[in-house]
Amino acid sequence: MPGFISYQKKNDQEYATFCLAKWTGNAKINETVYLGRVVDKENGVFYSKKRGGLFTFSVKDGFGEAPEKEPDSGFGKRKAKRKEVCSLDYGDAFFLDGFLKSTPYYDVFCSIAPDAKDILLSLVYFYILKGGAREHMRDWWDGSYVCLMYPDAVPSGSKISKLYRKLSDPDLQLRFTRKYMEAVLSGSGIHGILIDSTGMPNAISMDKREVWNHDGSCDEGARLIYVCERNTGLPLAARTISGNIIDASTIANTIDDLERVGVCTDFAILDAGYYTDANIRLLHEKKIAFVTRIKKNRKLYKEIFNRNRPGLEDAANLVSFNGRVLYIKKVPCVLAESIEAYSYIVLDTKMQGLESAQALSGPIEDKVNREELERIRSMCGTFMMVSSEELDPSEILPLYYTRGQIEQVFDIAKGSAELLQLGLHSEETFDGHVFVSFLAVIICHLLQRLFLNERMTTSEALGALRNHKCKLYDNGDMVPYESKKKQNLCYDLIKVKPQKKHFDKCPSIWCVLARNSTDDGASQHRCVASSAPPVSSRTLRI
Template structure:
């Protein structure tokens, strides 16, 4: 039998109609329809774009609001709603961040990657830097009261527009274009120089093929491994990729070096962790005329010979 589920959000309560259905031993909620915002839970009054203000109950479904029902004043007179602040804005953090970014040689990469949606991209970037860990649900409210609104006035941050933008941002062509501009800004035609290569585990519970059991330094985790290459002189990231966590570091170095070469990043020196040390990798570095520094694991024969 259908029933109504209520959800509390920052801007009020919302409701939807669902029905329980059994899938083997598991009982799941089957979505039927959205009722929108809750106006009066006790009276069963709701509001959404499709139906306006209406009454709903499980027995009778959608019906008009009774003429005897007294609507809240804010719904009778929408003009009484609070206006968006126009003169009071949070200024300092966004101003400083904007001035800092404009002085970085990679700033143009952000402006070129999706030129028709630059304001939306930059607003999202500023929000994420200043509100680490906070949900994107609040970005529009933040934008209205922040100096970012003056910097990027054409940003489209409503829920639907933002979802569409995130899909666009995730396209492979957009990512490739960004890294092309980014690496050109960092190195021009000279290519990269010395780099540091290392990997880190990202524990997660997703059902992706790259999420696997790993044993890293004796610690067991279910995770994905991220491989990073960082410029030795500037500390700027130049490359990353993910691999399944059951792939050991020592087998990934050749692929990493080959892909860096495809991006026209020249390497004259590499600093790699002990997990990458093996004879094949050392020969690869020698053949590529890449100077290197590597930490030796204490269980290596060479380590014992040197220490003794």
């Protein structure tokens, strides 16, 4: 049969028309036959209501019977015209899920609780994208693309409580940590660790809630210890302890926990609260090199400082660091009675002036003698660090201040990962919440590194992405709206593009809306309703 098939696109859908050339006298005309929607272009399958549905057509053989099975076109079957049910927040959830899948940690997260994967990932995404009381999670889930990606989640108070209790199991957390460490070691590896703790004020009825006095502040609650990789700040492990346990007594168990999951570190940077003779001997026995600060009230500090403070402000000791001018003097020392090490006495000229104004005003008014004033002045702006390895004075501060990485991780945990949203009622749910927050911290930290050299922060990017919506139809088809420049920049970073999809399983709330949207009240949609509880009268008790 002479002729050709012409294809046209309209609203992202392709349609076809058969054109047949004919001569009428001296004029050449095209007779056209409308074929309908293109279902399978390669095999010549089309759909037209006027022709009774599916059929085949080719230029050579003409019209043919419909194929036995409709080819997969990416959408659901349409026996009736689909109707738009709702618009969902799309970009932030789609981007977050795509980003996690681009890392080696997605499979690790999915292996934590395979039978509760949907609710776990939904909860982690809620911590990052929305936050707040978990009783509002269902409202967020109903309006987010997460409800299509993980339709079995259907969050409720009892379901979240059950998940928290499941995640509090020490054996489950140990299995996760081992798999997580394998994923970390498969990448850049671990080059030393940072250890620090932070307070978690709360009034939960549990053994870990105790009164503490930390750095002059008094509060009641538990404490959280984080271990991070030194170079990148990537969170490696987390554990909770009673609020009244001092930092120095936790280092042995923390290192033991790391060794149980296969982390044999050779370098540690510690805050001053972890310095004791017992801890120094432990690190020395395990051949772990270390750098730590020493508090001014320790005997070692006073002995070294009194001997070496005179002459500290010599030009030979000048060091520039991060725009600051400091004097640093290296002095060999002995720790824990027998371990050779090196101490570094530091005088910060900027802090010296600020601390002097505050420290000397009272003694001057009290007319303290000259010797005491000189002693107070000499202490202002000074601090001391010790290292098990000999370092150049210009290297000690950049190395020690990598501790800022773990402080940033604590900021992420409290500001972006819902660590302090402690509306909980038992120690089990508390431990489960801390574990979910730790998972959220890992993702947030990786996101910060992703946007480190970009023109937007993580929060700006997720805010812009949330404005990218998608349409959901009553037959399960999902169609994203057109994305804007900022949104495209984010998608390009992880090399993904929004695409139309068909979902055989949708949340029951949208199935209800779809039924109500039909003219005769009959169910015209093709969604498979999940077993969701009623939307109204939801109560969360954790």
